[in-house]
Amino acid sequence: MHKRIKYGMVGGGQGAFIGAVHRMAARIDDQFELVAGALSSNAERAAASAAEVGIDPSRSYASFEDMAKAEAARQDGIKAVSVVTPNYMHFPVAKAFLQAGISVICDKPLTATLNDALALGEIAKLSKAEFILTHNYSGYPMVRQAREIVQSGQIGKVRRVQVEYVQDWLSAAVDAAENKQADWRADPKRSGLGGAIADIGTHAFQLTNFISGVAVREIAADLTRFVDGRLVDDDAHMLLRFENGAKGYLWASQVAPGNENNLRIRIYGEKGGIDWSQENPNQLWVSMLGEPKHLLTRGGHGTSEVAANVTRVPAGHPEGYLEGFATIYNEAADIIRNGRNPDCLSPTIDEGILGMRFIDAAIRSSNADAKWTPIDA
Amino acid sequence: MHKRIKYGMVGGGQGAFIGAVHRMAARIDDQFELVAGALSSNAERAAASAAEVGIDPSRSYASFEDMAKAEAARQDGIKAVSVVTPNYMHFPVAKAFLQAGISVICDKPLTATLNDALALGEIAKLSKAEFILTHNYSGYPMVRQAREIVQSGQIGKVRRVQVEYVQDWLSAAVDAAENKQADWRADPKRSGLGGAIADIGTHAFQLTNFISGVAVREIAADLTRFVDGRLVDDDAHMLLRFENGAKGYLWASQVAPGNENNLRIRIYGEKGGIDWSQENPNQLWVSMLGEPKHLLTRGGHGTSEVAANVTRVPAGHPEGYLEGFATIYNEAADIIRNGRNPDCLSPTIDEGILGMRFIDAAIRSSNADAKWTPIDA
Amino acid sequence: MHKRIKYGMVGGGQGAFIGAVHRMAARIDDQFELVAGALSSNAERAAASAAEVGIDPSRSYASFEDMAKAEAARQDGIKAVSVVTPNYMHFPVAKAFLQAGISVICDKPLTATLNDALALGEIAKLSKAEFILTHNYSGYPMVRQAREIVQSGQIGKVRRVQVEYVQDWLSAAVDAAENKQADWRADPKRSGLGGAIADIGTHAFQLTNFISGVAVREIAADLTRFVDGRLVDDDAHMLLRFENGAKGYLWASQVAPGNENNLRIRIYGEKGGIDWSQENPNQLWVSMLGEPKHLLTRGGHGTSEVAANVTRVPAGHPEGYLEGFATIYNEAADIIRNGRNPDCLSPTIDEGILGMRFIDAAIRSSNADAKWTPIDA
């Protein structure tokens, strides 16, 4: 008999974008049931938000500390919590639940500072509970397919990785009162030192590692604040050097008009190349040297189990952002129930820590005039 | 406080594609809770399927008649049922539930025969329960946007409608044992007289009406069975003439290699044109005479409330097939709770009947060597 | 030593579009040298036009009859003439030069009426001179590649051909004074009875034959004049039935906003399909059943000699409309020098006659309410 995992949520109250995304993602594959929440640090909004999403008032908490404590004490308490707060709260919230033995599904970047990340890593090691980081783009079937193509050696030794994650929604100064997302992201106290580099650059970096399987050794980064008055970078780019001698480029920008959520990665090896774009995620271009390029499609011919396993509907029936996100939740359910299988592809806390090292290295490199700076892993 | 509508399902057991789609669609916006089912006509499979999807064994029924009767009698009985059986069962199942006062969310085409459809229309009129037909493609935000653009007169009087729905999965003879979908669709006893014309042609026809707002007056159709031994058409095309003098073309084929689920509609008026493709559903091309063409995107600049209302995630975060489907479920929830609002865009039983008239006219036209044949509405 | 063929031109004076195209096409591969002309029926404009294009005044003629006579009498007279007049003049001009023993390179459609076409066919048979019809789209390398793929049997027996040639420049009434092209094309006395069907429909029809290699047996056509006051069709579409049982659709329209010169052909067989679009002519999609689709590019991997032979620059360096046109001129040069090689792919007068039969059948079918009408070849 099918049993859903009872879970709670911290953050994600009214007006928040990413909380609703997590809840939809959790529902799609029907592995989770939302039963508790501390949806806002504002008690009134927390209660109203809880009612809206069907959480019983008795399990709507005014603080995450209360929630962790109370839920850990209940026999029918939640087994997992989704952390969808601004970045600076990831650390205390995740810590509280991990220490209460409740598994954590946490949005990225892992924390606001590298120190927090390292500390959280230690806490996670000591906890019996699990930790899953929602680098959701790694849940797309064609990203998984790309990973298999590259890591199986089909395109040969990797020579180049070109990754970009480009948006335009911060091209002009945004009125914080009008845009909750823009508000906290632009405030280093709540988001951490990085702006675009943290918000979207970490996704690009994670995808680079996830697909290429080759570690970035050092970076030469140049970060910019194009919009007057902004306190964090709104544009970041860098040259990459990989352990195996490959070269690469990573660009994260939120000031490029005409780009909505343009995350694209191209990897070129000695024998072939791949090209994937998030805005049309059901396609993957594969080019083998000396052959015409071909187009793999989710669910289509020439794709393999690694993609089929995370595919819900047939080829030509597009899956999107929520389905990719749902795959992370689906795998989180398996991790929570059975422990993490070594083959599981969902992002770990170690990838979260590496992401924080990446932000840290990028800021240091940029402050040193794009000096080559190692990413210590 | 958020309350989900308790619903049941008939059909959609193990191995069925469309049942799982309905369940995911029903979950995404969290308006429904699946509590009962007659998931298979095979009792054992029905029970196993029910367990898999979390239906309590006490509400897993061996027959839809039992289910309608029992659920109507329960105080906490289902308020709605999803009908996802092969076509020929739509009529008796929908009839049973409508007559039991339980609202019906039914897959397309409405029935296997026009007579069944007309009878069901009468039954629906007499029932206090509601009827929603899942022509899911009308749930896509950019389809709604296209509808508004056309029906607001922005592109002027409609002159041409080009619609095609093209697949390739039936290009060769399919081993029925291997493919449950192909099996019943190719059997006139279970699917009705139409093949491609019924299975996908009705979607194309519905979309034509939905977006253009102009009625098709008559058609000249040529249906073909390209694969030896097939009992129904696997390819259908026709010239269209509209009430307002517009001309059009509709092509539905399941034997066109390289097409996965290629539903595309273009509408041209005196002053402009639109172009939408299901495989990249977040985009809508708009061309105004004398101007460069522009690209509207779901959630993007230049779109209006009619699309925003059925959009879940920001521009650049693609929504897909399931989200479009979920919109129909979301609207079904509102219809079931509050009665059908005249502005509601979700498909009605009348559109289902019109679809059956379309199939009937197409077959008659084709049998008469593509003679112009009116679609009596 | 390289020797250019001396040629002349009838029509193509100042303000004419297609004359300049023919001259550029003739120059690209350097097989022709323009030395004579009757560029306009207006003597003054003829002289001025001749001066502009570098024709010696002594060989600028006020009438094509004079030109044919005088050039045939010169020892260094032209060996070929390009006929780029309005359609109704193709017949008398081509006749005069063929009878003078001068080869004719004639724009399409062949003539203004089927009778003229048949008469010209007889004249051409009796002449020692050659006749080449500039259905230029058959000169594109990827069209040739598509032809080879289809006719070699790679995609199996042809089942469907979908061809469309769609423009928007006649969507509104055009002021004849302002647009010389629109002027004569809209006048049945100068263009013939067909409008869009003749001007662009014949290209679509020729391409259908050229690539598929299967003859169209009968058509059911519906022609429309959407713009008030227009004397010929501005939109034409039809169902096709082929000799081998294949079905097809042809649509030619000049009133579809957002379409500049959108000629596209898709052919589906039992084992695969191809898809080519004129506006991006360097690409050809090939889909083999059960495989991911692949993209052939002009000059790229997987293309064959038939395309390489008519390719000038490497892959990725786009060729365009003029280069495709130049291929027809290049082959015309070979035909004029050496007689027509049976393997030569450049269009013949027979294809021109077939095109006129097509126009004739389409008009008759449309006048008979889209009655199935054979194309007698």
Place this chain on the structure above:
Amino acid sequence: MHKRIKYGMVGGGQGAFIGAVHRMAARIDDQFELVAGALSSNAERAAASAAEVGIDPSRSYASFEDMAKAEAARQDGIKAVSVVTPNYMHFPVAKAFLQAGISVICDKPLTATLNDALALGEIAKLSKAEFILTHNYSGYPMVRQAREIVQSGQIGKVRRVQVEYVQDWLSAAVDAAENKQADWRADPKRSGLGGAIADIGTHAFQLTNFISGVAVREIAADLTRFVDGRLVDDDAHMLLRFENGAKGYLWASQVAPGNENNLRIRIYGEKGGIDWSQENPNQLWVSMLGEPKHLLTRGGHGTSEVAANVTRVPAGHPEGYLEGFATIYNEAADIIRNGRNPDCLSPTIDEGILGMRFIDAAIRSSNADAKWTPIDA
């Protein structure tokens, strides 16, 4: 009366690619007539090549020095010479003709070394003859359109320039015997110190300047030789900093499988952005902040005179690489006849010198571990 400019060619004999391109480009607009040549340094091949292209044997020269001398002495001598030799010969050949008073149309990069370039600049200043550098990509109509959009301020102050020029033909070691192009390009003695950076990087750099109108101040470059045994870089990328505070990225690679001749430039300003790709050169994406993006097409609505002036055929009839190249020749003809108009957009020798400074700076930066290195203009 139309008079062609008599010109000659140095280099471009049998088997050479770029010579044939120059000749076709020179013919398209009919402003030039090829009458002399030193097509190969091999006398026999020079003669055979000359015969093939219709040069009179009396004007086929065994050496460029003889040619410059003899042609300068003839009353009907050439007015211009096209220099299409390997890079290291550009300097002596251009020098000889400039000093003989014959205008030079020279392929890029300007020379093999910066010193040669500077010397040639001095020589050109002293000569009454003209110098035109064939950075042909600046001849594309939509590149000109992009330039106007950016430099008119339509997209606001430029913030970012992303340019890439990516190919795959050198992904593996190439047998020099088989590929004449690969042969000399891989030999620093004949091509200069740069590989990809010189061969294609200079095009990307020129396009950056040409469209953006903002000077690059300094670069941090990383050049790589991916293929064993290669003597020059086959991949080069760099961060850019512009005078106005803008940032940018330039990537030139010849080892990226699946890329034929993928030159793409994107420029983002405070108010909008543009995106152009050479492989589909008839299109230009324009995105204005807060509006849906629109697609400009060559010859289409919303384009201006600057593009129309260099357009030959109507919208939807694609122009390609040769037509863009022909525009440079067409403007060269005007320069040679009338002197260089200050509004003329064809590349100057100063742009050639700047390109050599760019190569020089890139190599120095890369040798200093991607140190920021100014481009002294």
